[in-house]
Amino acid sequence: MESHLRGQLWHASGGLVYHGRAWRYRNTLWAPFLQQVESWLEAWAPRPKQLLIVGPSAGYTLPAQWLSRFARIDILEPDPLARWLLEQRFPDCVFHAGDLDCFALDEGPMQLAHAYPHSAILFSNVIGQIFEGGPTPIWRAALQMAMRGRCWASYHDIASCHILPARRQVVTLPACSRLEDILPHFWDGREIAVYDHGCLDLADAQCAYGMWSITPRQHHIVGWCSNTEG
Ligand SMILES: C[S@@+](CC[C@H](N)C(=O)[O-])C[C@H]1O[C@@H](n2cnc3c(N)ncnc32)[C@H](O)[C@@H]1O
Secondary structure (H helix, E strand, O other): OOOEOOOOOOOOOOHHHHHHHHHHHOOOOOHHHHHHHHHHHHHHOOOOOEEEEEOOOOOOOOOHHHHOOOOEEEEEOOOHHHHHHHHHHOOOOOEEEOOEOOOOOOOHHHHHHHHOOOEEEEEEOOHHHHOOOOOOHHHHHHHHHHOOOOOEEEEEEEEEEOOOOOOOOOEEEOOOOOHHHHOHHHHOOOOOOOEEOOOOOOOOOOEEEEEEEEEOOEEEEEEEEEEOOO
8 A cells, every 4th residue: 555645835845934934035045055956966966867756845955067967857746836946946957746745655665676676866955854753663774675785865954943053064973973973063062952853873874964954043953964876
């Protein structure tokens, strides 16, 4: 049995609020993070000519030139406005929208891998936003199993808070790092309360961490992990 995406304009992680923020900050506050995502994507360099993007929204964090290297792009995105904006923002790309909800069931990652056997898979800042407190251990294990030998990557929220970070440089740390190891790289060892998005150890390889200030009062550590096999 598969679970299907239902159209939604008000999802907490996307929808109208997110489009408004993108419209306001994309060229200013977001610019350093967008550059960072571009360099992560360029370094990933997937071999497959087909790409599946999970949670693209309108592709605010995705570079047009990088997308243009793919012969086919599939997307899984429940927000109909986001899908329409995606087409307007990237007129040179054709996006094929699917309706598999890979987060709804424990077997979602397996269903995803089977539905798109020849595609590189990009989780585009979505895993840290879907599950309250992070993916369940079962879903996480299913993801690792489903992505074994596949070309895939994810950038996802790790921790967020309202306090302005002291530093914004990207750091690369081993897979077993704890939040206490990561926070001092951005907040200088100060005692701060953060919301833990529960996405540490999503992959069993090292992870890079960057800072995304989504608004002047909302700052997210975003993790990047990738695999080029497959
Ligand atoms: C923070 S936004 C992603 C940002 C986006 N990648 C960008 O470049 O601007 C998270 C997106 O995930 C989408 N989403 C929510 N539930 C989803 C699901 N079950 N499958 C795929 N995408 C989902 C939301 O509609 C939203 O557009």
